Amino acid sequence: MARKKSNKVRLEFRKKHQSQARRADLTSDYAAAQDDIDTVASERVSGKGEQTRHRTVKGNLVDGEQQDAFGQIDLDVNAQTTLSGLVLRVHGLESIVRVTDGRIFRCAVRRVLKNLATDQRHVLVAGDEVKLLPEGTDQAWIVRIEPRRSTLSRTSKQRRHVIVANVDQLLIVSSAAQPSIKPNLIDRILATAEQNHLDACICINKCDLIDTSSLQPLIGTYSQMGYRVLLVSAARGWGIGRLQSITKDRNSVVIGQSGVGKSSILNAIDSDLKQRVQAVSQENQKGKHTTTTAEVFPLSYGGSIVDTPGVRQFQLWDIVAGEMSGLFRDIRPFASNCRYPNCTHIHENLCAVKDAVADGRLDARRYDSYCQMIESPGEMVRDEFEEFE
Numbered sequence: 001m002a003r004k005k006s007n008k009v010r011l012e013f014r015k016k017h018q019s020q021a022r023r024a025d026l027t028s029d030y031a032a033a034q035d036d037i038d039t040v041a042s043e044r045v046s047g048k049g050e051q052t053r054h055r056t057v058k059g060n061l062v063d064g065e066q067q068d069a070f071g072q073i074d075l076d077v078n079a080q081t082t083l084s085g086l087v088l089r090v091h092g093l094e095s096i097v098r099v100t101d102g103r104i105f106r107c108a109v110r111r112v113l114k115n116l117a118t119d120q121r122h123v124l125v126a127g128d129e130v131k132l133l134p135e136g137t138d139q140a141w142i143v144r145i146e147p148r149r150s151t152l153s154r155t156s157k158q159r160r161h162v163i164v165a166n167v168d169q170l171l172i173v174s175s176a177a178q179p180s181i182k183p184n185l186i187d188r189i190l191a192t193a194e195q196n197h198l199d200a201c202i203c204i205n206k207c208d209l210i211d212t213s214s215l216q217p218l219i220g221t222y223s224q225m226g227y228r229v230l231l232v233s234a235a236r237g238w239g240i241g242r243l244q245s246i247t248k249d250r251n252s253v254v255i256g257q258s259g260v261g262k263s264s265i266l267n268a269i270d271s272d273l274k275q276r277v278q279a280v281s282q283e284n285q286k287g288k289h290t291t292t293t294a295e296v297f298p299l300s301y302g303g304s305i306v307d308t309p310g311v312r313q314f315q316l317w318d319i320v321a322g323e324m325s326g327l328f329r330d331i332r333p334f335a336s337n338c339r340y341p342n343c344t345h346i347h348e349n350l351c352a353v354k355d356a357v358a359d360g361r362l363d364a365r366r367y368d369s370y371c372q373m374i375e376s377p378g379e380m381v382r383d384e385f386e387e388f389e
Helices: 026-032 034-041 183-195 212-224 240-247 262-269 352-358 364-375
Strands: 008-012 054-061 073-075 083-091 094-099 104-109 129-134 139-145 151-156 159-165 169-175 199-205 228-231 251-255 295-298 304-307
Touching: 094 129, 094 139, 104 129, 151 183, 159 251, 169 183, 169 240, 169 262, 183 199, 183 364, 199 212, 199 262, 212 228, 228 240, 240 262, 251 262, 262 304, 352 364
Parallel strands: 104 139, 169 199, 169 251, 199 228, 251 304
Antiparallel strands: 008 054, 054 073, 083 094, 083 129, 083 295, 094 104, 129 139, 151 159, 295 304
């Protein structure tokens, strides 16, 4: 007789979330009351082995693309009592979720999901598709996180920081002035877009403040690689119609440093959004934090867009030096002609990439950006960007 397949699985949980912690004052208790030694000694002490971090829960192991947000299990939920929803934003322990019929719920996350051992800083992010168990008219429990189709992630405090989930394309927003454009940040985000197979569009805002002819060399470099580059002015309405056509019926996310006008662009493409904006500091020409958390907004003409806080550092996640050249569209064609198959394109002789730079066939600035990511993947120019948590 065939053995019945079990719907239980053994999972690893985070430290301090598996079993009762040992009391820290046993020694002082013993010294103060020796008569109670039998009582004190009978207290159960938690084990320290790896197995004490595991529990058995109902669910099934899944593989590949069918894995859930943590890449481990598919937790059992009752489809008859749950609702499907989209996480609009996360505020600490509370998440705002819109279900399929348009209702909005304030939700807490099921404890088994919060305590799973994972490399992520947060178990839930804007854009996640979830299952809810309603509790009253506007409150619910999040009992399941559906598998993510895509993510935008960076490294933060040695852990994976997922900024947003389930998006189709990135709108990398920079500004021509106040603050000035930072090509190195654009290159880092483009490398992450290539890693995650996401479309990327570069939007240069505040083009009304400068002579745009000075940007033509930079625009030409990115355009030759196949990236769309838009010259935009949210204040004057330049390029807004093109942005609307690009974002229509797609799930997009805007990302860039503070002060470049991400929220202003959102207000320009859809007047119903009414995002709060602030002027750039006149003292240091840096942007002020206006957007404090990633939030999903439905667009009146179709699709959705995610506004994110300004970034100061964009340290790459899960990208090793050996695969970096494959994430640079302009370096990739030359890398295959190097003499050594494991060439880093930095120190080796007879390197086709270095020869291309010397001959002017490969942009020297892009090559410098590549070298910086290889040699110092987590470093950025100090005070160049605005960090967000």
